Amino acid sequence: MSIPQRPIAVLAADVASRDRPSAYPEPFASRMRGRTxxxxxxxxxxxxxxxxxxxxxxxxxxxxxxxxxxxxxxxxVLEGELALHTDEGLTRLSPGMCAGFAAGRDDAHRLINDTSGVVLYLEIGDRSQGDQASYPDDDLRAHLIDGCWVFSHKDGRPY
Known part of the structure; x- marks a missing residue:
């Protein structure tokens, strides 16, 4: 078996965007429009x-x-300004600012581009097997199984 060739370095902006805009099932996936x-x-x-x-x-x-x-x-955050939405409310973030979200905390988060400009940021996360994600505002939960997210309703019914 041959090892796939990997680049040594790339210009990040030249990397093709992900084919599938979101792993979420509908009706949630369409809410990710405008995210690349x-x-x-x-x-x-x-x-x-x-x-x-x-x-x-x-x-x-x-x-x-x-x-x-x-x-x-x-x-x-690399470019633009946006709002970090947590249980504490909204926090403004601008270029050079960063935020971290430790596993197991009950403070749910997301980013919102509530401006008229484009926002660019790096997101980094580990790939812990057995991870679960919960969504306090939506009827959704997720389990990471063999590297893939499996989604269900909060009562366990699959999407």
Whole structure:
């Protein structure tokens, strides 16, 4: 078996965006319009953590508001301004600012581009097997099984 060729370095903006805009099932996936992810970590064969260069158009959101049971997440704003939406409310973020979300915290989060400009940020998260995500504002929960998210209603019915 041959080992796939991996680049040594790339210009992040030149990496093709992810084909599927969202892993969420409908009706949630369509709420991710205006979000584009360039999956950088996979390009280099990273297995322990992922890195995405994410672009939010005006009015777009990063995700549904959520928490992870095992996955730590970190974001670093490169361009534009946006709102970090947590249980505490909205916090303004601008270029050079960062935020982290430790696994197991009950403070759900998402990013909202509530401006008229484009936002660009890096998101980094680990790939802890057995991770679960909960969504306090939506009838949704997720389980990471064999590297894939499996979604269900809060009562356990599958989507």
């Amino acid at each position: 992810k360039r999956v950088l970590g996979d390009l280099f064969g990273l297995q322990n953590f992922g890195v995405n260069l994410t672009r939010l158009e005006p009015g777009a959101v990063s995700s549904l508001r959520h928490v992870h049971s095992r996955q730590d997440e970190f974001i670093y």
